[in-house]
Amino acid sequence: MKRNDTIVAVATPQGVGGIAVVRLSGPDALAMATSHLNLRPPTSDLRPRQAVYCRFDDLDDGIAVYYPQGYTGEPTVEFSCHGSLYVQQALLQTLVDDGARLAEAGEFTRRAFLNGRLDLSQAEAVADLIDAVTPTQHQLAVSQLRGGYADELKALRQQLLDLTSLLELELDFSQEDVEFADRSQLIHLVGSLSLRINSLRNSFRLGNALKRGIPTAIIGRPNAGKSSLLNALLADDRAIVSPIAGTTRDTVEETFSIDGFTFRLIDTAGLHPTDDPLENLGIKRSIAAAVQADIILYVHDATRSFADALADMQSLQDAGVSLEGKHLWIVNNKMDLPDAVNPTPGVGIAVSSTQGTGLDNLRQVMVDAVRRDKAASSDILLTNARHYDALGRADAALRQVADALTQGVPADLVAVDLRDALYHLGTITGDVANDEILSNIFSRFCIGK
Ligand SMILES: Nc1nc2c(ncn2[C@@H]2O[C@H](COP(=O)(O)OP(=O)(O)OP(=O)(O)O)[C@@H](O)[C@H]2O)c(=O)[nH]1
Ligand SMILES: [Mg+2]
Incomplete structure (x- = not known):
């Protein structure tokens, strides 16, 4: 997938409505929009984050807003037009003829993630928020969107990463019998991570049920x-x-x-x-x-x-x-x-x-x-099955690390399990992300989100 092109989609639900919002995002968004917008009065300008009344070609009158860094983290223009199916389609067609590409499901949010506007667990919370129909579902999604346990896991993962790097550094000095990574600090950190992971995993049954x-x-x-x-x-x-x-x-x-x-x-x-x-x-x-x-x-x-x-x-x-x-x-x-x-x-x-x-x-x-x-139950409830699975894998790896450390296993073997744990923790926030993980997550989204 090209990451640098300009994408477009109707962001409001499919069908007829009072208004529809067409979202255009990418490097050419502003230029493409302006070449079709007749601003009223004609002397006005598309200024950042200002709603401007305009005519879109001969098609419709509506409101355009330009965000230098929109939801996606790139230049974005959102155009509110009348929610007629004809107007929506014609507007899309014009922009596609001009070189924009129709966005795939979840592609706006995917870009927001790739541009560092959201971490992966927050991007998933956006999907949950859109799906929420009860106050409880809404509350669970919002708490994940605001960071929730992901921030905490990120911080713990970073500490683990630092210690792992020190441990790996020892391998370069294997002749000299040095210890850069403080073993007791490592054991302590692995222990507190395991505790946190287990309490999160225990909350999943209720979180998922809610x-x-x-x-x-x-x-x-x-x-x-x-x-x-x-x-x-x-x-x-x-x-x-x-x-x-x-x-x-x-x-x-x-x-x-x-x-x-x-x-x-x-x-x-x-x-x-x-x-x-x-x-x-x-x-x-x-x-x-x-x-x-x-x-x-x-x-x-x-x-x-x-x-x-x-x-x-x-x-x-x-x-x-x-x-x-x-x-x-x-x-x-x-x-x-x-x-x-x-x-x-x-x-x-x-x-x-x-x-x-x-x-x-x-x-x-x-x-x-x-x-x-x-x-x-604990203040934070795990609701995401993917996170539950990743935490289980991370925990299994951490258990190996704990065993290895108490048995005095050589550093290179401990490092392998540490990397494994780091990988699985990283998939939750997206510090580690491959195309398969991303496609799985974003295909759940609707077009235009
Ligand atoms: N008077 C009275 N009859 C009831 C009540 N609840 C169910 N019935 C009757 O009991 C019969 C069985 O009801 P069902 O709801 O089909 O029972 P079930 O437990 O689902 O039965 P199975 O599907 O065969 O296992 C029906 O004739 C119902 O009308 C009740 O509260 N009062
Ligand atoms: Mg029955």
Whole structure:
């Protein structure tokens, strides 16, 4: 990809709108724009960061703003025109005929990164910010955009880099048995980096759940009313409900938000002992949903014996569903029926999915729990899967370094692992970046960003 050409794209969403913004960025941006702009009054000038009313050829009237160093870090002109599809396309065409190139997805932000306006983790936060629909997602993106843990990692990485360079210098003097790199300082630094990395990695489960929706599995016996509960919480007829046991065969997923938190509800096939191979396939998926869930809503039909529910709790754990770190609530359903009894007063949550009673309480319990988890977690939450992976690799390398240092392994071998750790830490902020990493990140962006 040429990095020095002038690129253009519509920066506003595709389609018709009140206005559209066309963004032109690169060394020729100002010259290209001025050759088509009729400034009004004609004596005026495109001055840096000033909005100027102008006519763009014979096409449209609008506002142009020139930034000597725009979002991309290069000369940029942004033109606000009427949001007609014809005007947008014709404006693009004119500039392309003049030598501009249509920008690829994320290319403006990619340039901003390459020109040092943002580090890589901030560029990724821009994508998250654009995607955010809830206050929580917004808050997570903004905290990453403002530097967050990336600044801290950058500083720690720099210290590690300095010590690694000293260690490598020793290799040039291998005959002379000198130690430039202070080993105890190195051990201390590796230790504090590992600690920080682990606390960040531990925050990923919650961070990721808050960003993508907290996985919430609805589990229980056939006919307990799981699908009815899903529909009631969503206030939508999403899943099929019927009096026939075994209606839901496969998992059904849908997200919904309360008080700024997004939950990813997963309705599942009913649990019970059966020889039916198809049903067993469904039950396997129910268990898998319970394994990955942060919240389990165990739906119990309150007109039936509670012994089934207790047996299910046991069989879930036998099947490998660890309840550690999860919330599990027993939702006593069908409380509207005359023979319903609440078998777990004070503990279970009594609802009627068909009447809608008790649902506000259930929603409140769910939100309160997540709010408590968030308050109890570290101030910074890791939300980016790429960073989670890179931190894991960096940590593995650092562990090798720590082992090697305590065992007195020769410096050249320690240096190899140090370089490995430095590499993986560097990919987070973009101190190390190759085309593959960049393409992966920026292809997630939309055109014009
Ligand atoms: N009276 C009453 N009936 C309910 C309630 N919730 C569900 N039902 C009824 O119970 C039957 C089973 O409901 P479903 O929601 O399909 O149950 P399920 O747990 O999804 O069942 P499977 O998909 O077969 O595992 C349906 O006839 C529902 O109308 C409730 O709160 N009160
Ligand atoms: Mg169902």
